[in-house]
Amino acid sequence: MTYKRKETIGDCELYLGDCLSVMPTLGKVDAREGWAILTDPPYGIGADKGHTGASSFNGSKKIQHRSYKGGWDSERPSEAIQLFASIKCPQIIWGGNYLADLLPAMGKWLWWDKCQTMPTFGDGELAWTNLKGATPRKFTLANNQLFADRVERFHPTQKPLKLMQWCINHLPDNCDTILDPFMGSGTTLVACAKMGRKGIGIELDPDYFEIACKRVEDAYRQPDLFIAPPEKPEMEQGEFLTTKLAEGDL
Numbered sequence: 001m002t003y004k005r006k007e008t009i010g011d012c013e014l015y016l017g018d019c020l021s022v023m024p025t026l027g028k029v030d031a032r033e034g035w036a037i038l039t040d041p042p043y044g045i046g047a048d049k050g051h052t053g054a055s056s057f058n059g060s061k062k063i064q065h066r067s068y069k070g071g072w073d074s075e076r077p078s079e080a081i082q083l084f085a086s087i088k089c090p091q092i093i094w095g096g097n098y099l100a101d102l103l104p105a106m107g108k109w110l111w112w113d114k115c116q117t118m119p120t121f122g123d124g125e126l127a128w129t130n131l132k133g134a135t136p137r138k139f140t141l142a143n144n145q146l147f148a149d150r151v152e153r154f155h156p157t158q159k160p161l162k163l164m165q166w167c168i169n170h171l172p173d174n175c176d177t178i179l180d181p182f183m184g185s186g187t188t189l190v191a192c193a194k195m196g197r198k199g200i201g202i203e204l205d206p207d208y209f210e211i212a213c214k215r216v217e218d219a220y221r222q223p224d225l226f227i228a229p230p231e232k233p234e235m236e237q238g239e240f241l242t243t244k245l246a247e248g249d250l
Contacts, residue, residue, distance in 0.1 A: 096128025
C-alpha cells in the first residue's frame with residue numbers, strides 16, 4: 001500500500017503518507033477536469049528549528065501545543081516541486097521565492113502582506129502560480145504577534161484560513177477539487193469544507209495528520225452559517241488587489 005491510512009470526511013479525503021507515493025494512485029492530476037493544487041510545502045529554511053510550540057490566545061492565557069521536532073524543513077522537497085512543475089492543472093504554491101529555480105517562470109504571483117511591525121520579521125510571503133495573467137495580487141492580513149496569538153495554531157508555519165479561502169477564489173471557477181500534497185494541519189481542507197469544495201490532502205507526519213482530521217471534522221460539524229465566503233476578486237488588469245480585514249475577522 002502506498003499510504004498508511006486514508007480518512008474520508010465529508011467531501012474531503014485525507015491520506016497519511018508521502019505525496020510522491022500517494023499522488024500516482026490518484027490518477028493523472030492534470031487529466032482530471034476541475035482539479036487544482038494549492039499547497040504550502042517546506043521551504044528548506046529551517047523553520048523546524050527552535051520551535052518548542054506554537055502559542056494560541058485564550059483570553060489572557062497562552063496555550064502551549066505539541067513540540068515541533070524533526071527535520072521536516074531541513075531541505076527543499078525538490079523532487080515533489082519538479083513533479084508539480086510538470087503538471088498543467090491550476091496551481092498555487094506558497095514559498096515560491098524559495099522554489100523559483102525549480103518552477104517555470106510565471107507572472108501572476110500572490111503576496112500575503114502581514115503588516116509586520118517588527119523589523120526582524122518578514123513583511124510577507126510569496127506564492128508562485130501558473131494562473132493566467134501577469135499582475136501580482138496582494139492579500140492583507142496582520143500576522144504580528146498581537147494578532148497571530150488570537151488564532152489557535154497547530155503548526156509553526158500554519159497559514160490563516162482566510163488566506164487559503166482567498167487563494168481558492170483565485171482559482172478558475174471550474175476548480176471544484178483542491179489537492180494539497182503537503183497538508184500539514186489541514187487548513188487548505190478546512191477552507192474546502194467551508195467553501196463547498198472537494199479537498200484531497202496528503203501528510204507524512206502522523207501527528208499533523210490526526211490534527212488535520214479533527215480540524216476538518218470540526219469544519220463540517222460547525223459550519224460558519226452567518227459568515228459569507230470571501231467574494232471572488234474582480235480587478236482590472238494592472239491593478240493590485242488588497243483585501244483588508246478588520247481585527248474582528250481574525
